[in-house]
Amino acid sequence: MKNIVYILLIVPIMMSSQSKISGIIMEANEKNEPIGLPGANVYWLNTSVGAVTDIDGKFSIPYKKDYTQLLISYVGYKTDTITISKPEMVRHWLQPTDNLDAVTIKSRKQATSKSYLQAANVFTVSSDELLKAACCNLSESFETNPSIDVNFADAVTGTRQIKMLGLNSPYILIATENIPSIRGASQAFGLSFIPGTWVESIQITKGAGSVVNGYESIAGQINAELVKPTTDDRLFVNLYGASSERLELNTHINTKVSDKWHTGLYLHGNTHNKEHDVNDDGFMDMPKYNQVNIMNRWQYTNAEKGFVSFINLKFLNDEKQTGQLGFNPDTDKLTTGVWGSEIDTRRYEVSAKLGYVNPEIPYQSLGVQTAFSSHKQDSYFGLNQYDITHNSLYANAIYNSIISDSRHKIKTGVSYTYDHYDEFVNTTAYERTERSVGAFFEYNYDNLEKLNVTAGIRIDDHNLLGTFVTPRLHARYTPWEKSALRASFGRGKRSANIFAENQQLFSTSRNINIVNTNGTIYGLDPEIAWNYGVSYLQGFNLFGRKADITLDFYKTDFKNQVVVDYENPQEVSFYNLEGDSYANSFQVELNYNVFKHFDLRTAYKYYDVKTDYNSGKLSKPLVPTHRLFANVSYETKKQDDGQHWKFDATYNWLGEQRFSSTETNPEHYQLSDKTPTLATLNAQVTKVFSPKFEVYLGGENITNVRQNNPILGADDPFGSNFDTTFVYGPIFGSMYYAGLRFKI
Amino acid sequence: MKKIITVLVILITTVSFAQNKNARASMEVDGVCLMCKTRIEKASLNTKGVKSAVWNVKTHELKLIYDERKTDLKTIQNKIVAVGHDTKELKATDEAYATVHPCCRYRDEAVKDDHKEGKENEHDDNDSHNH
Numbered sequence: 072m073k074n075i076v077y078i079l080l081i082v083p084i085m086m087s088s089q090s091k092i093s094g095i096i097m098e099a100n101e102k103n104e105p106i107g108l109p110g111a112n113v114y115w116l117n118t119s120v121g122a123v124t125d126i127d128g129k130f131s132i133p134y135k136k137d138y139t140q141l142l143i144s145y146v147g148y149k150t151d152t153i154t155i156s157k158p159e160m161v162r163h164w165l166q167p168t169d170n171l172d173a174v175t176i177k178s179r180k181q182a183t184s185k186s187y188l189q190a191a192n193v194f195t196v197s198s199d200e201l202l203k204a205a206c207c208n209l210s211e212s213f214e215t216n217p218s219i220d221v222n223f224a225d226a227v228t229g230t231r232q233i234k235m236l237g238l239n240s241p242y243i244l245i246a247t248e249n250i251p252s253i254r255g256a257s258q259a260f261g262l263s264f265i266p267g268t269w270v271e272s273i274q275i276t277k278g279a280g281s282v283v284n285g286y287e288s289i290a291g292q293i294n295a296e297l298v299k300p301t302t303d304d305r306l307f308v309n310l311y312g313a314s315s316e317r318l319e320l321n322t323h324i325n326t327k328v329s330d331k332w333h334t335g336l337y338l339h340g341n342t343h344n345k346e347h348d349v350n351d352d353g354f355m356d357m358p359k360y361n362q363v364n365i366m367n368r369w370q371y372t373n374a375e376k377g378f379v380s381f382i383n384l385k386f387l388n389d390e391k392q393t394g395q396l397g398f399n400p401d402t403d404k405l406t407t408g409v410w411g412s413e414i415d416t417r418r419y420e421v422s423a424k425l426g427y428v429n430p431e432i433p434y435q436s437l438g439v440q441t442a443f444s445s446h447k448q449d450s451y452f453g454l455n456q457y458d459i460t461h462n463s464l465y466a467n468a469i470y471n472s473i474i475s476d477s478r479h480k481i482k483t484g485v486s487y488t489y490d491h492y493d494e495f496v497n498t499t500a501y502e503r504t505e506r507s508v509g510a511f512f513e514y515n516y517d518n519l520e521k522l523n524v525t526a527g528i529r530i531d532d533h534n535l536l537g538t539f540v541t542p543r544l545h546a547r548y549t550p551w552e553k554s555a556l557r558a559s560f561g562r563g564k565r566s567a568n569i570f571a572e573n574q575q576l577f578s579t580s581r582n583i584n585i586v587n588t589n590g591t592i593y594g595l596d597p598e599i600a601w602n603y604g605v606s607y608l609q610g611f612n613l614f615g616r617k618a619d620i621t622l623d624f625y626k627t628d629f630k631n632q633v634v635v636d637y638e639n640p641q642e643v644s645f646y647n648l649e650g651d652s653y654a655n656s657f658q659v660e661l662n663y664n665v666f667k668h669f670d671l672r673t674a675y676k677y678y679d680v681k682t683d684y685n686s687g688k689l690s691k692p693l694v695p696t697h698r699l700f701a702n703v704s705y706e707t708k709k710q711d712d713g714q715h716w717k718f719d720a721t722y723n724w725l726g727e728q729r730f731s732s733t734e735t736n737p738e739h740y741q742l743s744d745k746t747p748t749l750a751t752l753n754a755q756v757t758k759v760f761s762p763k764f765e766v767y768l769g770g771e772n773i774t775n776v777r778q779n780n781p782i783l784g785a786d787d788p789f790g791s792n793f794d795t796t797f798v799y800g801p802i803f804g805s806m807y808y809a810g811l812r813f814k815i
Numbered sequence: 816m817k818k819i820i821t822v823l824v825i826l827i828t829t830v831s832f833a834q835n836k837n838a839r840a841s842m843e844v845d846g847v848c849l850m851c852k853t854r855i856e857k858a859s860l861n862t863k864g865v866k867s868a869v870w871n872v873k874t875h876e877l878k879l880i881y882d883e884r885k886t887d888l889k890t891i892q893n894k895i896v897a898v899g900h901d902t903k904e905l906k907a908t909d910e911a912y913a914t915v916h917p918c919c920r921y922r923d924e925a926v927k928d929d930h931k932e933g934k935e936n937e938h939d940d941n942d943s944h945n946h
Contacts, residue, residue: 146873432837432880434867476860477867519853519860 093131094161096124096143108145108165116140116152134158182704183216183672185608185621187555190515190525190545191280192606192623194218196273203704203719204755205311205769205808207319207341209270209295210262214753215721217660217674217700218275219293222693225575226781226795226802227393227412227452229357230259236277236290236625237654237678237694241565241572242600244280244288247295248381249440250422251285255490256446256461259574260416264387266339266364268309268321271296278604278625279543279561282511282527283469283482286541289563289600290627290654299381300325300335300370304814311810315357315803317343319810331373339364346396349804350777352785354410356803358393377430385420394453395788405451410788412578414450434480436471452577453788456497459571464489474514482513482527496570496583501593505566507533523547535591539564553610553619560603566592567633569645576643578795580784586646596647599630618663627654629682637731638686640740641791650683654691668708674700690729693746693799697726717757724750728799733783740783740792746799751776768809775805834883837866842888844870844877845901847921847930854915858898862891 096111107128114121115138122132132141134155141161144150148165155161182200186193196216204214210231213219220234233240245253245261253261273295280292307323318341325335340363347356364387371380392400394411403409422442429435446461469484486509494501509531517523525545532538543561550556569585570576576583587594604625611618629652636644660674676698680691690696701722709715727745734741755769778800784793844855852870855877859868864885870877879891892902899911900921912922920926 431839432867434880473866476865478860519857 090134090158091131092134092155092158092161093129094163096128096130096145097162097164098148099164099166108148111143111145111148111165113141113143116142182670185619187549187553187608187610188517188523188547190523190547190557191559192277192545192557192604194275196275198271201267201270201273202717202757202767203702204721204753205267205767205810207267207311208263209265209267212267212270212273215672215702215719216275217672217676217702218277218658220698223798223802224259224796225578226798227354227358227578228391228414228575229360229393230575231262233262234694235275235293236602236627236656237680237691238290238627241567242289242563242627244284244292245295246284246292248297248422248424249284249294250442250465250467251287252420252442252444254287255463255492255568256448256459256571257418257444258568258572260389260414260448264362264364264389264416264418265295266321266337268307268323269297269337269339269366271298271302277606277623278545278559279563279602281525282513282529282541282543282561283467283484285486285488286509286529286531286539287563287565289565289598289602290625297366297368298323298335298337300333300368301372303335306813306815308813309810311808313806313808315343315347315806316345317341317808331371333370333372335366335368335370337366337368347803348396350779350781350802352780352782353395354782354785355393355396358391358412358414360389360391362389363387364389375430377428379426379428381422381424383420383422385418385422387416387418389416389418390414405454405456407454407789410453410793412450412452414448416446416448418444418446420444434471434473434477438469438471439467440469441466450574450577452574453793455577456495457570457574457577458493458495460491460493461571462489462491478517478519480515480517482515483511485510492568494570501570503535503592505533505535507531507536521549535566536564536597555606555608557606557608558604560601562599562601564597564599566597567595569593569595569633569635573635573643575796579643580789580791580793581637581640582642584642584644586644588647590647593645595633595645596631598632600627600632601630602627613663616664616666618661620662621658621660623656623658623660625654625656629653632682634682634684636684636686637692637796638684638689640731640733640736640794644685646685648683651688652682653680655679668706670704672700672702674698676700686732692731693728693797695725695728699724713759713762715759717759718755719757720752720754722750722752724748725799730797736792742783742797749776749800750774751801763815764811764813766809766811768807770805770807772801772803772805777801777804836882836884837880838883840879840881840888842877842879842892843875843903844895845875845921846870846872846919847926848872848919850916851900851919851921854898854919855895855900858894858900859891862886862894865891 096108098106098108109124109126109128111124112121113130113132120133122130124130139154141153141155142150143163143165145165151165153163183194183196200215201212213221213233218235221231224230224232235243241258244251273293276292278291280288284292303323303325305325309321311319320340322338323335327333342361344359349356367384369382391414395409398409398411400413403411424440426438427436442465444463449458465488467484467486469482471482473480488507490505492503509529511527511529513525513527515525527543529541541562545559548556585593590596606623608619608621629648632648632652634646634648657677658674663671665671678694678696680694681688682691704719707716726748729745730742752773753771754773755767757765757767759765781798781802782795783797784790787793846855849872852872855870856868859865859879864882865879867880868877892905895902896905896907897911899907899915901907918926
C-alpha cells in the first residue's frame with residue numbers, strides 16, 4: 072500500500088522558529104542501493120510532529136533538542152525507531168516484513184457469517200453470536216439460529232432436541248473439532264454435555280457435508296470448535312444464576328508451559344435442586360440435576376517444523392432426577408408408589424490430534440486424529456429400566472495436497488471406527504459391536520472467481536452395514552456480484568440406535584414393539600438416505616446499508632429408514648420403511664443491518680416431512696409446517712475504555728404441529744389432532760464494563776407462554792395412558808437469569 | 816548391496832543438481848484490492864508450472880511456488896504484466912492496464928486513497944466492492 076498521504080504534505084506543520092532535520096528512507100535491498108520509499112511515515116515518538124516521505128523517499132521534519140526517538144513506519148515494513156542525538160541527515164533502510172501487527176483494519180465482523188466462496192452451504196457461528204443468549208451448553212446455543220430448531224424431547228427430562236431440515240439430531244453429524252462426538256449413547260443428552268463457554272465457534276453445514284468426517288451425516292453437519300490453550304484467556308470465570316434456582320460456574324485456566332507447549336484446564340459445574348410445578352400436574356417441570364464436567368487440553372505448536380498437536384482429556388459426571396413431586400429414589404425407585412426417574416451418566420474421553428504442515432510447501436499437510444470415549448448411562452423411568460455402555464474408538468488420517476496448482480486441491484485419507492454397545496432394556500440385553508474401515512478422496516476445484524466445486528467419495532467396509540460407497544457433491548457458482556448459487560447432493564448411511572435416540576419412549580406406558588426382519592441392528596436394517604439441495608445467497612444494499620437474502624430448498628429422501636411409529640397410543644413400533652419417507656424444507660432468511668450496530672435477522676421456514684407409516688402416509692408428529700424467526704441485536708458504540716451495552720431479542724413463532732394419534736384412547740385421554748400455534752420471546756442485555764468484565768441479564772420466554780397439560784395421564788402415571796412425549800412448547804413458563812464474565 | 820548404495824548416492828547427487836520442483840520466490844506486484852488479488856493470482860496460476868500463488872493486498876508481495884523445470888520468474892512476470900499489473904522490473908503496457916476494472920486503477924492516486932488502510936473497510940470474502 073503505497074498511499075502517499077498528500078493531505079499531510081499539504082498541511083505543512085507551522086513551526087518556523089525551529090530547526091529541521093531531513094533525511095531519506097529507503098527500501099532495504101541487498102546492495103543497499105538508495106531506492107527511496109515514498110509515503111513512509113516519519114514522526115517523533117509520543118508527539119504529533121511528523122512527516123511523510125516524498126516521491127524520492129526524502130523527508131524533512133521539525134527538530135527540537137528533546138526529540139530523540141524518531142519512528143519510521145511503512146505498511147509492509149518493520150517499524151523502526153532510531154535515536155537522533157544531533158540534527159544531521161538521516162539515512163535509513165526499512166526491512167520488509169510479513170507480519171503486519173502494526174496494521175489494524177477496522178471492520179465489524181458479523182456474528183454469524185455465511186460464505187460467498189465455499190462450495191458447501193456453511194455458516195459459521197462465532198463466539199459473539201453465542202453470547203447473544205446465555206447458552207449454558209451446546210443444546211441451548213442454537214436459540215438465535217434460524218436454521219436449527221430446538222424443542223423439548225419430553226415433559227420430564229428437560230432434554231432439548233435439535234432439528235435441521237426437519238430431521239432430528241441423529242441425522243445430523245455432530246462433531247467437536249471434526250471428531251464425530253455426539254452419536255450412539257450420547258445422542259440424547261450429548262449436546263448438554265458440552266458447556267457453552269468451551270465453544271469457540273460452530274460451523275453448520277446444510278446438506279450432505281464433506282466425506283472426510285464419515286458416512287453418517289444425512290441432513291447436515293455441525294462442528295463445534297472448542298477454545299484453545301494458546302488463544303483462550305489466561306483466566307476466565309463465568310457465573311450464571313437463573314430464577315429457577317439453576318446455578319452454573321465455568322472456569323478456564325490457560326497457561327504457557329514452555330515455548331511450544333500450552334495447557335488449559337476447563338471446569339464446568341451446574342446444579343439445580345429445586346422442585347418446580349408451575350402447571351400443578353404433580354410432576355416436576357424440569358429435572359433436578361448436578362453436572363461436573365472437566366476438560367484438560369495440551370497444545371503443542373512448532374511453527375518452524377510445521378507441527379501442531381492437541382491432546383485432550385475429558386471427564387463428565389451428570390446426574391438427573393425427575394418425576395412426581397417428592398419422589399425419593401431410596402424408597403420409591405422402581406415401585407408403583409410414586410413415579411420417578413433417575414439418569415446417571417459418566418463419560419471419559421481422550422483424544423489427540425497431530426497436524427503437520429510442510430513449512431516449505433504450505434499446501435501440503437497431514438493430519439491424524441484419534442479419539443476414544445467411554446460412555447455409561449444407568450437410568451430408569453418409572454418402571455422402565457434402561458442402561459447403556461458405549462465404548463468408541465475413532466481414528467482418521469487426512470493428507471492435503473494439490474494437483475498441478477492450488478486451484479485443484481485434494482484431501483485423501485483413511486478412517487477407522489469401533490463401537491461397542493451394551494444395552495439393557497427392562498429385561499432384555501442387547502449387545503453389538505460395529506467396526507468399519509474406510510478410505511476417502513475429496514477433490515476441490517476453485518477457479519478463484521465464479522466456480523467452486525467439491526466432489527468427494529468414500530468407500531467403507533463395515534461389519535454390519537456391509538461395503539458401501541458414499542458420494543457427495545457440492546458446487547457454488549457466482550453469476551454476478553455478491554451472489555452464490557449452490558447445489559449439493561449426497562448419500563448417508565447409519566445404524567439407528569433405536570433406544571438411545573428415542574429415550575423419551577421410556578417415560579410412557581407404551582409397549583415397545585420391534586418388527587423384526589432379521590436385520591443386523593436390533594433385527595432392523597441400516598438407514599440410507601439421499602439429500603439434495605439448492606441454495607441461493609444474494610447480498611445487496613438497502614437504503615445504503617448491507618443486507619443479504621438466502622433461499623434454501625433441501626430434500627432428504629430415505630431409501631430405508633427405521634420408522635419410529637407412535638400412531639398407536641399404547642405402543643411404539645420400530646420397523647423398516649416400506650414406501651416413501653421424505654423431508655422437504657424451504658427456508659428464506661433475510662439479514663439486514665438497519666443502522667450502525669443494529670442488525671436484524673428474520674427467517675421463514677416451511678417443512679413437509681412425511682413417512683409411510685403402517686397406518687398410512689402421515690406427516691411427522693411435532694414438526695411445525697410453518698415457522699417464523701426474528702432476531703434483533705443492537706450494540707452501543709464502544710467507549711475508549713471498552714464500555715458498551717449489547718441488546719438482543721429473539722422471537723419464534725411455530726405453526727400448528729401434528730399430534731400422533733390418540734383416537735383409541737378413552738375420551739378423557741384424547742388430544743386434538745393438531746397443537747395450537749406458539750410464539751415465544753427471549754431477550755438479553757449485556758453491559759460490558761471493560762474488555763475484562765461484563766454482566767448480563769436476560770429472560771427466556773418472557774411472555775410466559777406455556778403448554779398447560781404436557782403430560783397425558785399425569786393423574787395415573789402407572790396406568791396404560793401415561794405419556795410424556797406430547798410436548799410442543801415450554802412447560803415452565805418464563806425464566807430470568809443473570810450472570811457475569813470475567814477474564815484476564 | 817554396494818552397487819545399490821553407489822546407485823543411490825549417484826541418484827541423490829543428481830537430484831540435488833536438478834532443478835527445484837518446488838522453488839519458492841516472492842516479488843512485488845502493484846495492485847489495490849481483492850479483485851486485483853484474483854487477477855494476479857489467476858495470471859500466475861495460469862502459467863504452466865506455477866503451483867501456488869498468494870498475493871497480499873497489504874504488502875503487495877506475491878509469494879510463488881513453482882516448478883523450475885517448467886517455468887521461470889520471467890515467464891510468470893510476463894503473464895502478470897499481460898493482465899495489467901506492474902511488477903518491480905516490468906511495467907504493464909497501457910493497453911493491458913486499461914483492461915483492469917476502473918476501481919482497480921492502482922496507478923491512480925484517488926483509487927489508492929480509496930483503498931487506504933485503516934478505512935472502515937468492509938470487504939466480504941467475495942471479490943466485490945462496496946461502492
